[in-house]
Amino acid sequence: MEFDEKLIQWQPFFTTVAAVSATLVGLLFVSLSLNRERISAESNRELMRLARRSFSDFLLVLMLALFFLIPRQGQLALSLELLAISAFRLRWMSLQIIHAMKHEHKPGNMAAVREYVLPVLSVIGIIGAAIGIYFYGIIAVYYFVVPVIAVMLTRASWNAWLLLVLERD
DSSP states (O other), X not given: OOXXXXXXXXXXXXXXXXXXXXXXXXXXXXXXXXXXXXHHSGGGHHHHHHHXXXXXXXXXXXXXXXXXXXXXXXXXXXXXXXXXXXXXXXXXXXXXXXXXXXXXXXXXXXHHIIIIIHHHHHHHHHXXXXXXXXXXXXXXXXXXXXXHHHHHHHHHHHHHHHHHHXXXX
């Protein structure tokens, strides 16, 4: 069975992931819109960081799912798309880390894992998926793409939850 035929078997999974991500982005958008002044206040920088991270994670998962739903693109095209989104994500994360360092943001241990370690591992996973898909085919989806999606959805959902429960000024 060819790569494209095997990828068709994954379409229900990626369709569901895309729908879930798009729904969660919409809900987050509505939630943030209702509390815009509070979240965008200078005294609540942490809330804005959480909102930004949640949006970026949900959108990354949505883009990944959409890439896998493009019909008959082949291994090379999909690998290049994954590498491109990894490059954009690395640039965005670098800018966020530099910005946080300039503003002396020092997260605790678990927050550091959530803010820095998991995103970096996710990008490494996407790069691994790109290389794996190019050289080995669909098997890379099992070992790289599914765990990345799980981590990103969990992280984004956790950050969205923290937006609701963190004390605000």
